Amino acid sequence: MELTDTHTLPVPQQQAWEALNDTEILRACIPGCESIEADGENAYAVAMTASVGPVKARFKGRMNLTDVDAPHTYTIVFEGQGGAAGFGKGTAKVNLEPGDDADSTVLTYNANAQVGGKLAQIGSRLVDGAARKIAGEFFKRFSAQLQGAPEVQDSEASVDSVESVDEDPPADAEKKGKKSWTAWISKS
Numbered sequence: 001m002e003l004t005d006t007h008t009l010p011v012p013q014q015q016a017w018e019a020l021n022d023t024e025i026l027r028a029c030i031p032g033c034e035s036i037e038a039d040g041e042n043a044y045a046v047a048m049t050a051s052v053g054p055v056k057a058r059f060k061g062r063m064n065l066t067d068v069d070a071p072h073t074y075t076i077v078f079e080g081q082g083g084a085a086g087f088g089k090g091t092a093k094v095n096l097e098p099g100d101d102a103d104s105t106v107l108t109y110n111a112n113a114q115v116g117g118k119l120a121q122i123g124s125r126l127v128d129g130a131a132r133k134i135a136g137e138f139f140k141r142f143s144a145q146l147q148g149a150p151e152v153q154d155s156e157a158s159v160d161s162v163e164s165v166d167e168d169p170p171a172d173a174e175k176k177g178k179k180s181w182t183a184w185i186s187k188s
Contacts, residue, residue: 001090001128003111007139008104011146013096016105017071019146020094029141031134034058042068046080050134053126055118057085072096086117 009016019025023036023044030036032049039045042065049058061080068074072095079089090113097106115127 001113001115001124001131003113003128003131003135004109005135006106006108007143008099008106009146010104010143012103013098013105014071016096016107016146019142020096025142025145029138029145031137031141036063042066046078048080050082050130052119052130053122055085055122057082059085059088061088082117082119084118086115086119088113088115088119090114 011019023038027033027036030048032051034047034049035045037045039062044063045060046063047058047060049056059080059082061078064077066075066077074094076092076094077090078092079087081087090111092109092111095108097108098104099106111131113131119127
């Protein structure tokens with residue numbers, strides 16, 4: 001699987017670099033992340049829960065930063081085990097460049113990953129889709145963190161959608177609903 005994407009971050013390059021190396025910010029931004037702890041120089045132990053299609057598992061793994069050229073680039077080498085769910089391993093090359101103005105940074109990444117076990121059996125489409133969804137959610141949360149916004153919770157999104165559903169339906173829609181219900185009862 002290969003993922004490549006570019007994001008414009010709302011902060012200068014040095015600030016983006018520091019945030020990408022702050023384990024508390026990363027823990028808050030990575031969906032399902034339970035912990036990131038330093039485990040040597042440029043090495044981290046990571047624990048997270050992830051769902052890929054019907055497979056949900058808790059993964060434990062390591063992340064090493066190599067080819068570090070602060071504040072421009074590094075390569076993340078990662079591997080994780082999810083028990084019976086399988087494993088994931090790969091690399092991600094991350095580049096930071098100054099944006100169009102002094103207060104923005106362009107982040108580009110190219111990730112290559114391999115999965116095995118049940119994860120490999122469910123198909124590359126589901127795995128690719130889940131990886132893209134996790135990456136998208138990460139950058140949404142990361143941008144919010146950089147802007148100082150409060151952490152976005154999944155429950156907030158569902159509350160918003162419930163509020164929009166609770167609006168009063170049009171009067172004729174209610175009549176249609178009663179007609180259908182009445183017709184169904186009379187057929188029984």
